[in-house]
Amino acid sequence: MNKRLLPGIVLLAVGAYFGFVVTLAAFSGINGLGLGIKSGLQATIAALCAILGALYFLTIDDVGDSTKPAAWLAGAGIVCFSIGSYIGLFVAPPEEYMGDVQRIMYVHVPSAWCALLAMTIAFACAVLFLFRNDWKWDARMEGSIEVGVVLAFLLCCQGAIWAKPTWGVWWDWDPRLTTTAVLLFAFLGILALRRFVDDPVKRGIWSAVATIIAYIDVPIVYFSVRWWNSLHQQQSSPGTVSKQFWLPLRANAFGILFLMTAFIMLRARISALRLKTELAPPPLAEAQLGEAV
Amino acid sequence: MTQGVVSGGWNFVIAAYGLTAAVLVIYGVTLITRLREARKRQ
Numbered sequence: 001m002n003k004r005l006l007p008g009i010v011l012l013a014v015g016a017y018f019g020f021v022v023t024l025a026a027f028s029g030i031n032g033l034g035l036g037i038k039s040g041l042q043a044t045i046a047a048l049c050a051i052l053g054a055l056y057f058l059t060i061d062d063v064g065d066s067t068k069p070a071a072w073l074a075g076a077g078i079v080c081f082s083i084g085s086y087i088g089l090f091v092a093p094p095e096e097y098m099g100d101v102q103r104i105m106y107v108h109v110p111s112a113w114c115a116l117l118a119m120t121i122a123f124a125c126a127v128l129f130l131f132r133n134d135w136k137w138d139a140r141m142e143g144s145i146e147v148g149v150v151l152a153f154l155l156c157c158q159g160a161i162w163a164k165p166t167w168g169v170w171w172d173w174d175p176r177l178t179t180t181a182v183l184l185f186a187f188l189g190i191l192a193l194r195r196f197v198d199d200p201v202k203r204g205i206w207s208a209v210a211t212i213i214a215y216i217d218v219p220i221v222y223f224s225v226r227w228w229n230s231l232h233q234q235q236s237s238p239g240t241v242s243k244q245f246w247l248p249l250r251a252n253a254f255g256i257l258f259l260m261t262a263f264i265m266l267r268a269r270i271s272a273l274r275l276k277t278e279l280a281p282p283p284l285a286e287a288q289l290g291e292a293v
Numbered sequence: 294m295t296q297g298v299v300s301g302g303w304n305f306v307i308a309a310y311g312l313t314a315a316v317l318v319i320y321g322v323t324l325i326t327r328l329r330e331a332r333k334r335q
Contacts, residue, residue: 096298100302101305269328273328273332277335
């Protein structure tokens with residue numbers, strides 16, 4: 001095994017232990033695996049380790065030819081997402097007031113977390129590209145923006161499907177929904193900008209600056225439910241979500257996080273290959289070739 | 294919906310899970326296809 005992968009694997013294993021194994025054990029009636037750590041702190045450790053592990057895999061990835069790490073992450077993502085969805089659909093009990101419709105939470109909330117995380121990664125890549133002038137960060141920025149847009153689109157659609165039976169409408173111009181739509185279209189606009197600019201230097205700088213500006217909306221989306229009177233409920237925490245709902249929520253969060261990381265790695269490769277062609281010096285004309293000889 | 298409690302709604306749940314799975318699978322497939330095309334162009 002490649003030694004460079006070890007820290008990432010350890011981080012993901014710790015995240016999976018506190019986020020998944022302890023919850024699965026508690027779900028099966030086995031207690032005491034939490035090492036005496038409070039459930040809120042366990043969730044924080046799990047989330048931090050999972051995010052740091054995924055980011056570690058992203059940063060050690062050389063955006064080269066091998067797609068093995070991405071394939072492994074995608075495989076792990078499919079397994080976690082399948083387990084989480086099965087438990088969410090068939091094992092977890094329905095919620096007291098929303099009934100079975102609440103099961104949408106197990107895909108909606110992880111999509112929201114991962115969409116905001118993908119855009120945070122895009123922001124970090126934009127800053128690193130501007131300061132380091134390394135094209136790897138430009139490729140990763142494009143990858144994370146596109147994956148963030150896909151997840152934000154999914155988030156809006158899932159939200160609309162959940163809103164209809166609970167609020168009575170598919171869409172409402174509520175602060176959370178409006179700021180999320182603004183975020184989706186802002187990052188979609190950056191993707192359009194990247195498509196229309198042919199010069200890779202201008203494209204990289206302009207889109208990095210635009211990403212930093214658009215990122216201002218991410219904390220606004222997150223805090224919108226606290227700052228304004230919103231129809232959308234406030235953020236959930238282990239204290240506000242019933243223990244019976246933890247396992248499917250966390251399994252799906254891990255699943256979508258792994259898939260998101262794998263997608264960014266693959267998408268960054270596509271951008272890197274395009275950049276390689278664009279930045280390669282033009283082939284010498286026959287006359288120039290003769291002179292050179 | 295009666296007295297603040299939502300009853301039924303499995304069709305919405307199936308739609309949300311189906312859409313999520315479909316979008317993730319389709320996006321994954323397009324990524325693999327685009328990567329293969331980009332490699333061929335090299």
